[in-house]
Amino acid sequence: xxxxxxxxxxxxxxxxxxxxxxxxxxxxxxxxxxxxxxxxxxxxxxxxxxxxxxxxxxxxxxxxxxxxxxxxxxxxxxxxxxxxxxxxxxxxxxxxxxxxxxxxxxxxxxxxxxxxxxxxxxxxxxxxxxxxxxxxxxxxxxxxxxxxxxxxxxxxxxxxxxxxxxxxxxxxxxxxxxxxxxxxxxxxxxxxxxxxxxxxxxxxxxxxxxxxxxxxxxxxx
Numbered sequence: 368x369x370x371x372x373x374x375x376x377x378x379x380x381x382x383x384x385x386x387x388x389x390x391x392x393x394x395x396x397x398x399x400x401x402x403x404x405x406x407x408x409x410x411x412x413x414x415x416x417x418x419x420x421x422x423x424x425x426x427x428x429x430x431x432x433x434x435x436x437x438x439x440x441x442x443x444x445x446x447x448x449x450x451x452x453x454x455x456x457x458x459x460x461x462x463x464x465x466x467x468x469x470x471x472x473x474x475x476x477x478x479x480x481x482x483x484x485x486x487x488x489x490x491x492x493x494x495x496x497x498x499x500x501x502x503x504x505x506x507x508x509x510x511x512x513x514x515x516x517x518x519x520x521x522x523x524x525x526x527x528x529x530x531x532x533x534x535x536x537x538x539x540x541x542x543x544x545x546x547x548x549x550x551x552x553x554x555x556x557x558x559x560x561x562x563x564x565x566x567x568x569x570x571x572x573x574x575x576x577x578x579x580x581x582x583x584x585x586x587x588x
Contacts, residue, residue, distance in 0.1 A: 368483065372474040374449050379474075382441040388450055391437060398459040401425065401434045401584060404447065404488075405466030405504065408573075409438020411564050418567055424574035425581070427588025435460075443470040444484035451488055456495060462584045463492050464577070466504035468525055478521045482528050493538060500584060501536075503529045505543035542580040544573070 375385040387410075403409045403421060412421040413436065425434035437454050439446070444467040447454075455463065467485035471478075489501055506522035526543065533541035557569030565573055578585065 368480055370445065371476060372443065372445055374446060377441050380441050384439055384442060384446055384450070387439045388453055391439075392453060396457055397435060398457075399461045400458065401462040401464065401581065401588075402437055402455060402458050402460040403434060403464045404437045404455055405464075406438060406442045406469035407440035408469065408507075408564055409436055409466065410440040412436060412438065412570055412573070418565075418570045419574075421574075424570070425577055426585070428586045429588060431588065433585065433588035441470060443467075443474050443476060444481045444488070445471075445474075445476065448484050448488050448491075451491055455488075455492060459496060460492070460499055461587075462500045462502065462581070463489075464502045464504065464581070465489060465492075466507075468506045468522060472518060472521065478525045478528075482525060486532060489532070489536070489539065493536070497538075499538060501539045502580065503533055503539065503541050505529060505541065505545060507544040544576055 376383050403412075403425075409421065410416075412418055412424075414420050421436045422432050422434050427433040435458060437458070439450070439454070442450075447465075447467060465485070465488060467488070468478075468481060471481040476484075485503075489503065492499055492501055505526045526541075530541045533539045557565055557572060559566050
């Protein structure tokens with residue numbers, strides 16, 4: 368499979384992924400938590416973007432923080448595989464919440480190629496940490512202002528492949544934000560101007576979705 372994108376720096380969007388990863392590496396290592404790994408809708412779930420941070424929205428039954436945000440903007444499945452050893456493995460997650468489809472088509476990856484790369488992230492995690500529970504996120508919902516031709520059809524196929532992978536893989540679960548009614552109603556009210564990323568209301572609903580989807584995991588913290 369040919370490499371189609373810069374791994375450390377993305378010229379297309381003037382995005383320095385290596386710089387983001389190094390910043391994460393400078394934070395204290397906390398193992399055995401719920402790690403959110405994926406593209407910019409995790410990255411933007413932070414106070415620096417004017418949001419209530421993911422770590423405050425996703426807390427354990429005890430009320431204590433139990434989640435770690437390892438989203439890095441502009442990343443696709445190729446980047447997520449490349450940086451897995453630095454972004455996920457040191458944290459020895461008890462739970463991995465993984466989103467992979469975002470940005471892949473922008474960089475010219477076919478859905479089949481994206482799935483191959485994402486599948487490796489998932490299976491590497493389960494090989495390194497056999498007791499880890501992996502929650503694979505479906506492609507979600509957005510109203511992108513300039514849609515990519517064939518995106519919706521490709522996303523639907525991708526979701527089916529994720530479901531099949533979850534069904535046949537122990538400790539692997541498929542979760543679908545599109546199925547969560549409060550998230551997808553009143554669509555105009557949950558996005559910033561680009562039609563892709565959430566505003567504060569969108570992240571409030573996103574948090575409610577994950578608290579429900581991870582309910583059995585949050586009871587352990």
